[in-house]
Structures are given as C-alpha cells and as structure tokens.
C-alpha cells in the first residue's frame with residue numbers, strides 16, 4: 012500500500028514528506044524533484060515569500076546511489092524564512108510578541124482556534140498555509156519518475172484567472188508542455204495570458220486577490236486502473252479527493268464535467284471503435300479518460316477551481332477573538348494569485364493517486380517485477 016504524509020509549519024525550520032510503499036529500484040533524479048519545486052514557486056502574482064525561498068529537496072531516507080530501496084523515502088525542504096521567524100516559532104520557551112487575534116475570512120483561522128482551543132491564530136495558520144504544498148510537490152515528483160517508467164506523463168496548465176479564459180482548444184501534449192513550461196503563468200494561450208497578468212496587476216493595485224482554474228492531463232495511462240466495484244476504489248473518487256485536498260480548491264470536474272448538464276446523451280458519450288493496430292479507441296474524450304471508476308486508456312482530464320486568496324491588503328471585516336470587537340482581518344504578506352502554483356500541486360496530487368492505483372494493480376516490491384507485470388497486462392489486452 013502506498014502512503015504519504017507531510018509535516019511542517021510554514022515558518023518552521025523545514026517541511027518533511029514520508030512516502031511509504033514505493034518499490035525498490037526506481038531511479039530517482041533529485042534535479043527533477045527540484046525542477047518541480049521551482050515550478051511551484053513561480054507564477055505572476057506570487058508574494059514576497061517567494062523572493063526568500065529557493066526550494067530544494069534533501070533525500071534523508073530510502074534511496075542509495077540514486078535508486079529507491081523499498082524502504083520509506085523521506086524528503087526534507089528547508090524553509091529559508093525560518094531564520095526570520097525563529098523567535099516566533101520556537102518549539103520551547105514563552106510566546107514572544109503579540110498573538111494574532113484577527114482571523115481572516117476564508118482561511119482556517121477562526122474555526123481552527125475554536126476547535127483546537129488556541130489563543131493565537133498563528134497556531135492554526137502556520138499549518139493551514141499552502142506552504143505545505145511544497146512537500147506534496149516533492150512527493151509527486153518522486154511518483155512522476157516511477158510513472159514515467161510505466162509510460163505515464165502528467166502536466167497541468169492554467170485555463171482561467173479571475174474570469175479571463177484561455178482558448179478552449181489546447182494543442183497536442185508535447186506542444187502544450189513546451190508552451191506551459193515557457194509561460195510565466197503556465198498558460199499556453201499567450202493572448203489570454205497577457206489579459207490574465209493585467210487582471211492580477213489590477214487586483215494587486217486594489218489590494219484584492221484572484222482565483223482561477225487549472226486543468227490536469229495524464230497521458231499514457233493504461234486502461235483498468237481503479238475499479239467500479241466499490242465507491243472508494245473508483246479512480247474518479249480518489250482523483251477528485253486528491254485535488255479537493257489542495258488548499259483553496261473548491262470544485263473539481265472530470266472530462267466534460269459541468270458542461271454535461273447541457274448535453275443530450277447522444278452528444279455526451281464517447282463512441283467506441285476498434286482498429287486491429289490500435290485496439291479499442293474513442294474519437295472524443297468527454298469522459299476525460301474515466302468510465303465506471305476506471306481509466307479507459309484515453310487521456311485523463313481533470314479541472315479544479317481555486318477560490319481567490321483570502322488574505323487581502325484591503326482586509327475584510329472580522330472580529331477580535333479576545334475582545335470580540337469588530338476589526339479588519341489580519342493582513343499578512345500574501346500572494347495575490349497562486350493558480351499557477353496550485354496547478355503544479357495538482358500535477359503532484361494526480362501523480363500520487365495514479366501511482367497508488369498502478370501499484371495496487373501491479374505490485375510494489377521492485378521496479379523490474381512491476382514493469383514485467385505491466386508488460387504482461389498490455390500483452391493480454393492486445394489480444395482482446
């Protein structure tokens with residue numbers, strides 16, 4: 012069974028990820044992990060914190076001479092900003108400086124202090140912060156290296172920021188990848204990107220923030236990952252939950268998603284064809300590569316919507332948790348828009364889920380056995 016957890020506060024010394032259940036013999040390139048960490052940091056609209064951090068992963072367990080050993084893999088990312096926060100984040104000693112008592116609407120602040128019986132909102136916001144997603148991206152970058160050995164590639168791109176929509180028709184995967192990697196916002200549509208940046212600038216000038224939509228694509232996924240037999244084994248269930256687990260994500264679509272509401276059945280479903288060379292295939296992909304809780308061999312297409320960043324420089328109304336007097340919410344240094352970053356986190360979460368179901372189907376002891384099991388399965392399918 013593949014499991015992963017993260018630990019660490021936003022301004023603590025480090026973030027840690029432990030991945031348990033990876034097969035032995037997976038070649039790991041630390042540069043590929045660091046490349047995704049750098050991608051997560053970018054995106055027009057990020058705040059001052061990203062000028063301080065230069066995320067790099069350190070592998071502290073589970074890998075020797077560039078290969079996994081089957082034992083838990085542990086990755087550590089040091090927070091450079093810790094230097095500036097040691098007094099306020101010390102694990103021992105007495106509180107230093109005033110407590111944060113002005114909870115921000117849209118953040119975990121108020122419900123967190125009530126539930127965990129804390130007097131300082133910082134005790135909540137430190138872990139609620141999406142700084143934690145750096146640890147997820149490191150884990151996802153490990154999984155991507157395993158998936159690529161199975162011919163699976165994952166990429167996310169931004170399709171909407173603050174209502175500015177990218178062109179509906181996206182290019183083929185390789186061209187999309189080149190466009191996304193070259194773009195400051197991870198959006199292949201350069202015209203829309205210019206308007207998106209303008210919208211972010213306006214929001215920043217007004218002390219406001221923006222959300223948006225990103226799309227995650229997984230190509231080369233074999234048919235039959237996930238299962239129709241139980242609700243929690245459906246691949247849609249796992250992928251949607253994984254994307255919904257990202258801070259500020261408020262909705263997820265698979266394939267045509269909410270557009271299905273306007274389509275009759277005759278236009279909604281992807282007709283099935285057969286070609287001796289290709290096997291079974293579809294000419295459309297409204298299903299987004301998922302039918303009956305299983306991958307069907309077509310590209311997996313998922314979209315997620317991110318709400319606008321809750322910390323505003325023109326703050327919203329709130330209440331002091333000590334005096335109960337009305338006030339304006341806490342204004343911390345903050346991103347104005349982080350949809351590009353969230354898209355990279357979306358890739359990581361999809362990679363983690365696809366690795367889980369791949370290993371569940373084909374075994375997780377070592378990469379050669381896994382590859383042999385996948386080849387046998389492909390062979391069997393090619394005869395059907």
Ligand SMILES: Cc1cc2nc3c(=O)[nH]c(=O)nc-3n(C[C@H](O)[C@H](O)[C@H](O)COP(=O)(O)O)c2cc1C
Nearest residue numbers: 118119139140141258259321322345346349352353
């Ligand atoms: C990559 C990323 C960066 C974020 N940056 C900020 C930020 O700078 N300021 C902020 O208030 N919220 C930011 N958020 C959103 C909050 O973390 C999120 O809204 C909060 O944890 C509450 O969770 P919820 O929106 O899922 O309810 C960011 C989210 C992501 C995914």
Ligand SMILES: C=C(O[C@@H]1CC(C(=O)O)=C[C@@H](OP(=O)(O)O)[C@H]1O)C(=O)O
Nearest residue numbers: 058060139140141142145343344345346
């Ligand atoms: C640190 C990151 O994002 C942070 C997410 C975040 C939040 O509230 O979610 C608040 C901000 O933190 P800070 O108050 O330190 O500026 C963001 O910078 C990161 O993505 O690495």
